[in-house]
Amino acid sequence: MPFIHLTTFIAAPQDRVFDLSRSVDLHKASMKHHEEKIIDGTMNGLMNINDTVTWTAKHLFKQRRLKIKITKFQRPDYFIDEQEAGDFKMMKHEHYFKSIENGTIMIDQFHFETPKGFIGRLINKFYLENYMTQLLKERNKMIKEVAESNLWKQYLV
Numbered sequence: 517m518p519f520i521h522l523t524t525f526i527a528a529p530q531d532r533v534f535d536l537s538r539s540v541d542l543h544k545a546s547m548k549h550h551e552e553k554i555i556d557g558t559m560n561g562l563m564n565i566n567d568t569v570t571w572t573a574k575h576l577f578k579q580r581r582l583k584i585k586i587t588k589f590q591r592p593d594y595f596i597d598e599q600e601a602g603d604f605k606m607m608k609h610e611h612y613f614k615s616i617e618n619g620t621i622m623i624d625q626f627h628f629e630t631p632k633g634f635i636g637r638l639i640n641k642f643y644l645e646n647y648m649t650q651l652l653k654e655r656n657k658m659i660k661e662v663a664e665s666n667l668w669k670q671y672l673v
Contacts, residue, residue: 517606518645520626524656528663530615533622534592535672536659537611538563542671546658547651550574557583561673565589568600576647582607605629605636622659624652 526533536542540558550573554560557569563586570583582602589595592613599607610625626648630636662668 517627517629518640518648520624520645520649520652522624522626522649522652522656524622524624524660525619526622526660526663527619528668530613530620531592532668532672533620533659533663534595534611534613535562536663536668537613537622538586538595539671540569542658542662543655545671546655547573555581563595563597565595570601584609603630605631620663622656624656626652 539562540554541560544552544554552571552573555570555572558567563569565586565588568583568585570581572579572581574580580603582604583600584597584602584607585600587596587598594610594612596608596610598609606627606629608627610623610627612623612625614621614623628644628648630640630644632639662671
């Protein structure tokens, strides 16, 4: 099963980084070029425990749907979202936040499994793991830019 681990330093308070990470509005903005849209669930604002959101987006040359649910939540330290429906056989995204002297360390642990057995494992190894890593890095870059600027307030309404 593929596993992606990313660590991002953000020069902003832990509460702010935590809240921006669960903002569906910021996520939408970070994935704009993939035409991501919310079609059900939390339509705007911040997600909380047991909230769901269903996204539709163009990834890998196809329009796809993904429904996720916040399954664990302890503000401002961590939250976990997991796939309830979608193309993955399994998807779990763990978000951790650690306050340090000059900002916050944000850690992503992303686990996923694709269907299709051996063919799926080949796709993971040679393409999908890198693709998902780049998507997470794009999202984290936007969280960092917004958290370190004066724009963060517009995403926490």
